[in-house]
Amino acid sequence: MQPVVHLAVGYLCYAAYTRWRGGTAxxxxxxxxxxxxxxxxxxxDKPLxxxxxxxxxxTIGHSLLFAVPLIAVVWLLAARRDRRxxxxxxxIGYGSHIATDIPWHVISGDFDELGFLLWPITEMPAYTGVKPLGTVAGVEVTxxxxxxxxxxAGVALWWADGRPGVDAIRRALRG
Structure with a gap:
């Protein structure tokens, strides 16, 4: 999945959680x-x-051997500061990234590319890129x-939700 799409998925997943939990954006x-x-x-991973x-x-950032302890540490630190x-x-954000890197490999049958899940225990071959999904009306769908x-969808929901985060960034930049 393209990096920017992961950001949208993270927002979509967290927005779904907040609506399920409290009915709010x-x-x-x-x-x-x-x-x-x-x-x-x-x-x-990309800079490395x-x-x-x-x-x-x-590799590292995508491996469950790194992700699970990282998520646990962040959650414990947040809980300690009463910011659960x-x-x-x-x-939700980190988990959504790992979870959404899985389906394309399963759909295309490139199961060896799932090696990132337990890297470095399992090998991760070079990523083969965009996966074909089929043809619709003579156009290859990928x-x-x-x-x-x-x-x-992610940008539209974020916009409809009032663009959460923009005001916080503006306040931080103003000092």
Whole structure:
């Protein structure tokens, strides 16, 4: 999945949780935490790959061996500070990233590319990229088509929710 789409998925998942939990749109800070966490695996792995530290772009940050302890530590720190909502937002955002990197490989039958889930115990071959999903009216449909729909849905919901996080960022930038 494209990195920016992970941010939209993180928002969509957290917004669904807040509506299920309390019937409201996400608040500023938890929405920012969920979106940040949704991108964190790529923020960790892509620079390491570009620098030649790891062999592919899905390793440390995408591994459950790293993700599960990280989520637990963040949740415990948030709970200790009586900010459990931030721990939940982080868990939903980060978890959504890992979860949404799985389906394309399963649908396309590239099961070996799921090696990132337990890296470095399991190998992670080079990512083969965009996956074909079939042909509709003579047009090849790929995972990028679905990702575009997800991105638009995430941005539309964020906009409809009043763009949570924007005011918090503005306040922080003003000092």
């Amino acid at each position: 996400p608040a500023d800070l938890p929405a920012l935490v969920a979106v940040f966490a949704a991108g964190l695996a790529d923020f960790i 790959y570009a620098a030649g530290v790891v062999p592919v772009g899905r 909502v931030l721990g939940v937002a982080f868990a 995972t990028l088509w679905l990702e575009a729909v997800i991105l638009v």
